[in-house]
Amino acid sequence: MVFPFVNMLSYWFYLVSVLVLIASFFVPGGPTGAGWTLYPPQAITAGTPGSEWGIILMLVSLIIFIIAATMGGLNYVTTVLQARTHGMTMFRLPLTVWGIFVATILALLAFPALFVSGIMMLLDKTIGTSFFMPEMMQFGTQLDHTGGSPILFQHLFWFFGHPEVYIVALPAFGLVSDLISVHARRSIFGYRMMVWAIVAIGVLSFVVWAHHMYVSGMNPYFGFFFATTTLVIAVPTALKVYNWLLTLWRGNIHLTVPMLFSLAFIVTFLVGGLTGLFLGNVVVDIPLSDTYFVVAHFHMVMGVAPILVVFGAIYHWYPKITGRMLHDGIGKLHFWITFLGTYLIYFPMHYLGFLGMPRRYYAYEDYQFIPDSAQSLNAFITVVAIVVAISQLLFIFNLIYSLFRGKPSGGNPWRANSLEWLTPDTPPKHGNWGESMPVVHRWAYDYGVPEAELDFVPQTTSGDVVPVHESDLDE
Amino acid sequence: MLAQTTSIPITAPRSYFKRRSASAKTGLHLLMAAISSMYLLFLLSYILRSQVSDWEALSEPWQPLAQTGQLWINTALLLVASIAFEMARRNIDRFEQGNTRELLWLAGLSSFGFLIGQLVFWQYLTDHGYLASSNPANAFFFLLTGLHGLHLVGGMFAWMVATYRLRVVGQNGGNRSVSLAKLSIELCTTYWHFLLVIWMLLFALLSSSPGTYAAIAKFCGIG
Numbered sequence: 001m002v003f004p005f006v007n008m009l010s011y012w013f014y015l016v017s018v019l020v021l022i023a024s025f026f027v028p029g030g031p032t033g034a035g036w037t038l039y040p041p042q043a044i045t046a047g048t049p050g051s052e053w054g055i056i057l058m059l060v061s062l063i064i065f066i067i068a069a070t071m072g073g074l075n076y077v078t079t080v081l082q083a084r085t086h087g088m089t090m091f092r093l094p095l096t097v098w099g100i101f102v103a104t105i106l107a108l109l110a111f112p113a114l115f116v117s118g119i120m121m122l123l124d125k126t127i128g129t130s131f132f133m134p135e136m137m138q139f140g141t142q143l144d145h146t147g148g149s150p151i152l153f154q155h156l157f158w159f160f161g162h163p164e165v166y167i168v169a170l171p172a173f174g175l176v177s178d179l180i181s182v183h184a185r186r187s188i189f190g191y192r193m194m195v196w197a198i199v200a201i202g203v204l205s206f207v208v209w210a211h212h213m214y215v216s217g218m219n220p221y222f223g224f225f226f227a228t229t230t231l232v233i234a235v236p237t238a239l240k241v242y243n244w245l246l247t248l249w250r251g252n253i254h255l256t257v258p259m260l261f262s263l264a265f266i267v268t269f270l271v272g273g274l275t276g277l278f279l280g281n282v283v284v285d286i287p288l289s290d291t292y293f294v295v296a297h298f299h300m301v302m303g304v305a306p307i308l309v310v311f312g313a314i315y316h317w318y319p320k321i322t323g324r325m326l327h328d329g330i331g332k333l334h335f336w337i338t339f340l341g342t343y344l345i346y347f348p349m350h351y352l353g354f355l356g357m358p359r360r361y362y363a364y365e366d367y368q369f370i371p372d373s374a375q376s377l378n379a380f381i382t383v384v385a386i387v388v389a390i391s392q393l394l395f396i397f398n399l400i401y402s403l404f405r406g407k408p409s410g411g412n413p414w415r416a417n418s419l420e421w422l423t424p425d426t427p428p429k430h431g432n433w434g435e436s437m438p439v440v441h442r443w444a445y446d447y448g449v450p451e452a453e454l455d456f457v458p459q460t461t462s463g464d465v466v467p468v469h470e471s472d473l474d475e
Numbered sequence: 476m477l478a479q480t481t482s483i484p485i486t487a488p489r490s491y492f493k494r495r496s497a498s499a500k501t502g503l504h505l506l507m508a509a510i511s512s513m514y515l516l517f518l519l520s521y522i523l524r525s526q527v528s529d530w531e532a533l534s535e536p537w538q539p540l541a542q543t544g545q546l547w548i549n550t551a552l553l554l555v556a557s558i559a560f561e562m563a564r565r566n567i568d569r570f571e572q573g574n575t576r577e578l579l580w581l582a583g584l585s586s587f588g589f590l591i592g593q594l595v596f597w598q599y600l601t602d603h604g605y606l607a608s609s610n611p612a613n614a615f616f617f618l619l620t621g622l623h624g625l626h627l628v629g630g631m632f633a634w635m636v637a638t639y640r641l642r643v644v645g646q647n648g649g650n651r652s653v654s655l656a657k658l659s660i661e662l663c664t665t666y667w668h669f670l671l672v673i674w675m676l677l678f679a680l681l682s683s684s685p686g687t688y689a690a691i692a693k694f695c696g697i698g
Contacts, residue, residue, distance in 0.1 A: 002494075002495075002498040002502070003498070003502060006502075070506070070509055073505070073509075074502045074505050074506055074509075075502075077501075077505055078498050078501045078502045078505065079498075081501050082494060082497050082498040082501055083494065083498065108505060108508065108509045108512075109508065109509065109512045110512075111509075112509055112510075112512040112513035112516060113512070113516050115513060116513055116516045116517055116520065119618070119622075120520070120618070123607065123614065123618065127607055127608050128608035129607055129608055129611065129614040130529075130611055130614070131520070131524065131611065131614065144608075146529055147524075147527040147528070147529035147530070147611060148524075148527075148611075149523065149524065149527070152520060152523055152524070156516060156520065159516070
């Protein structure tokens with residue numbers, strides 16, 4: 001990282017923000033019950049848990065966290081722009097780096113929106129301003145506030161909130177491209193378009209926010225605009241899905257645990273993405289809003305698909321970090337329980353949403369519109385969720401067991417091209433490269449090159465040894 | 476064999492410093508982008524909130540921002556700081572370090588004066604009953620000027636680093652310490668110019684008439 005001191009500061013600020021949030025469990029009134037969306041006026045009025053102290057600590061924690069995230073973000077983006085090794089042009093970067101790079105730019109530009117809304121709500125609570133607080137009654141008593149706009153908070157929050165979900169998803173998009181290409185022994189299909197798709201998704205993510213607000217009471221004409229942009233953002237996203245599939249097509253697919261997780265990502269992201277198209281349309285969204293259909297959608301695209309990629313990535317890079325392979329059998333068991341389990345949790349949940357079962361209710365007894373079959377399905381989902389949660393212990397066990405008893409991996413067990421697999425030591429020592437930095441001659445996706453001796457050509461291999469093709473799109 | 480690697484020693488001094496300088500400037504530009512994003516959102520919120528009927532603009536003839544004398548003094552102090560930084564940056568480019576120290580101190584003291592002047596105006600407002608909670612226009616005034624002041628306080632830490640590095644140059648000389656001091660001063664100069672532009676935008680908006688921000692609101696499709 002180019003700014004080691006700022007990096008260190010960002011961690012400690014982050015830790016302080018977490019401690020402040022944990023402290024909110026111990027203050028009078030307990031932690032805030034306003035959800036992650038923290039909508040005023042409810043978040044700071046009586047009736048919502050934590051509306052005295054919990055919300056204050058939550059907002060303070062967020063403000064400190066955003067400062068930490070900004071520091072970290074500056075570090076990541078500047079490092080990618082300024083500290084690449086010799087020969088590493090932007091278009092030779094692995095897609096993992098592109099995904100993280102664009103996600104971090106999004107974070108730098110979107111977190112200020114949460115910062116702005118957090119400060120204004122904090123002032124509304126602590127000194128009685130009326131940025132968001134309208135004229136209203138609280139348990140029969142008129143409050144002092146007047147003129148504020150809760151919709152303003154929603155606009156500010158979701159201006160952050162939508163880029164946030166792409167901050168979650170884009171690194172996963174990048175990671176899965178690298179997992180697929182390595183484990184299918186194929187160059188990523190359409191690398192340059194994959195890069196532009198990541199950039200386009202990042203840019204477009206700033207103009208779709210109000211699709212979270214179709215039922216908020218905002219100007220209905222906004223619905224036209226935001227539904228259109230929401231459908232437009234599906235285009236570069238779909239492009240990426242096609243390219244992942246085309247990378248796999250006729251590839252030498254090794255069904256390793258990372259590859260299994262990558263395949264599961266494609267399936268679950270597709271399902272979640274399709275339901276996003278439903279929700280992106282205003283008229284369809286209105287009956288589905290605040291139902292389990294929404295919960296099912298965002299868990300599929302954000303909670304299942306990227307997490308599967310993260311698991312795959314851990315299995316993929318664990319040998320580099322520790323010098324040992326994770327146990328394959330336990331890994332496959334972990335994979336199947338997690339994949340099938342999360343599918344069984346969130347796929348049926350769509351049906352609950354279609355029935356109109358609302359989200360964020362603590363109990364569902366005695367509602368005539370919720371049939372017994374829905375209650376049974378809800379219970380089934382809960383049981384599966386508990387099973388999946390417990391099965392993650394397998395993964396934890398594998399991490400620790402393999403640290404001591406895992407098969408030694410060597411420097412490059414997956415025979416991959418990217419620089420991290422070419423370090424002189426595994427695990428890499430401080431500084432990664434020792435006395436001399438590598439020089440990059442090609443992109444990260446030379447797999448199955450006819451002129452090469454093996455089916456992979458590391459990035460540091462010069463053009464004299466294996467020709468560098470025009471299709472590598474060198475700068 | 477696959478790894479036909481050419482390599483470059485990791486500690487080439489000149490390229491190391493060039494990269495460090497480029498990195499610092501990129502980092503600062505990104506920070507400025509994030510801060511601009513924050514201010515844009517605050518200003519949009521300001522415009523939106525200003526169209527609600529309970530808004531009592533501070534710039535009306537009987538309100539405090541009709542007399543902007545104190546704020547103009549503060550603006551002048553910030554302008555002096557910006558100019559001082561700019562001159563210090565050009566001086567050190569020509570390795571005339573003699574003046575640079577004085578200019579740096581002038582910039583620091585001027586900025587400190589700006590902060591004091593802002594607090595004086597805050598005191599004036601609160602003494603006359605213009606509290607943040609009494610009206611949204613007041614709330615936005617305190618919020619926007621307060622955040623600007625906090626960003627300037629953050630900049631003062633960078634100013635301290637620049638002053639220290641310049642002192643090191645005076646004691647030890649040498650190209651490396653001059654380069655470091657120059658980098659610090661360049662970064663501070665850019666940041667101070669940025670804060671000056673932000674302040675002038677804020678000042679213009681906060682002291683503009685209700686008609687002006689109604690027009691801006693209409694342009695943005697609000698109200």
